[in-house]
Amino acid sequence: MAHYAFIDENNIVVEVITGIDETDTIDGIEPEIWYAENRSMMCKRTSYNGNVRKNFAGIGYTYDPERDAFIPPRPDNAISFDEETCQWVISWDSNE
Numbered sequence: 001m002a003h004y005a006f007i008d009e010n011n012i013v014v015e016v017i018t019g020i021d022e023t024d025t026i027d028g029i030e031p032e033i034w035y036a037e038n039r040s041m042m043c044k045r046t047s048y049n050g051n052v053r054k055n056f057a058g059i060g061y062t063y064d065p066e067r068d069a070f071i072p073p074r075p076d077n078a079i080s081f082d083e084e085t086c087q088w089v090i091s092w093d094s095n096e
Contacts, residue, residue, distance in 0.1 A: 004035055005057035005070065007042040013061040013070065016046065046070060054086040 002022040006015040019031055022045055026034040036043040046057035054069035055061070062071045069086040078088040 002031065003046050003048070003056070004031065004043050005046045005061075005063070006035070006039055007044060007063045009041075011042075011063045011065070013057045013059055013063060014041075016057050016059065044070075 001018050002020065004017050004019045005013045006017070008014050017035075019035065020026065022031060024031065029037075032043050032045055042063070044057070044063060045052050046055075047053075048056050050056065053063075054067070055072060057063070057070040058072065060073050062073075063069075064071055064086070067083075067086060071086050072088065074088055075090055077090045077092075079091045080089045081087075082089055
């Protein structure tokens with residue numbers, strides 16, 4: 001089994017599903033393409049271990065096509081962005 005994120009026209013994840021394995025096909029079509037065509041929205045595979053597209057997609061995450069990565073929403077206490085992990089660096093100091 002693999003997980004797939006559906007992405008709206010603003011590159012925001014609106015749904016994540018468990019689907020068929022990424023190495024299988026549906027009617028000879030790769031799963032990302034088949035799911036996208038049948039839902040009329042972009043579909044990208046995601047993985048819990050971060051091996052695919054940096055982070056496991058969640059509803060409200062942004063898909064960045066240039067980085068080919070899912071980026072979580074920016075928390076209020078974010079002080080920077082880690083380009084390598086596509087994660088926000090947060091401050092634990094309540095005075096910032």
